[in-house]
Amino acid sequence: MEAAICTLVTQFKAFAGKDGSASTLSKDExxxxxxxxxxxxxxxxxxxxxxxxxxxxxxxxxxxxxTFSEFWQLLGKLASQQGGFGQ
Incomplete structure (x- = not known):
């Protein structure tokens, strides 16, 4: 799981900051x-x-x-759907 977390953070950072803040995603990003x-x-x-x-x-x-925390909500929803967990 640690590798998965590192990948998620790395990918977020790779897309964030091109339009402004390096710690957030704009709509385009x-x-x-x-x-x-x-x-x-x-x-x-x-x-x-x-x-x-x-x-x-x-x-x-x-x-x-x-922010990453806001983006994390989407990842949680997708993981729950993938695992067949109800929300």
Whole structure:
């Protein structure tokens, strides 16, 4: 599990900071991360409006960017779905 956590953090950092803060994902960075790292999931969010809606549901402080903690919510949901765990 430690390797998985390192991979998740590394990938987040690889996409964060290109549009501003190195510790957050902008909408564009989030969209690129989805397409690159979660391509099967991203198929459900192929329109800009769908990506905006998903990002808005994760963006707890409504600043238009995702912190790692906010992004982690998505990862938790995806892992729960993958494992067949109810939410």
């Amino acid at each position: 989030f969209e690129k991360l989805l397409a690159s790292q979660l391509p099967n999931y991203a198929k459900n969010y192929s329109s800009p409006a769908a990506v905006e809606q998903l990002m808005g549901s994760l963006d707890e402080n409504n600043d238009g960017e995702l």
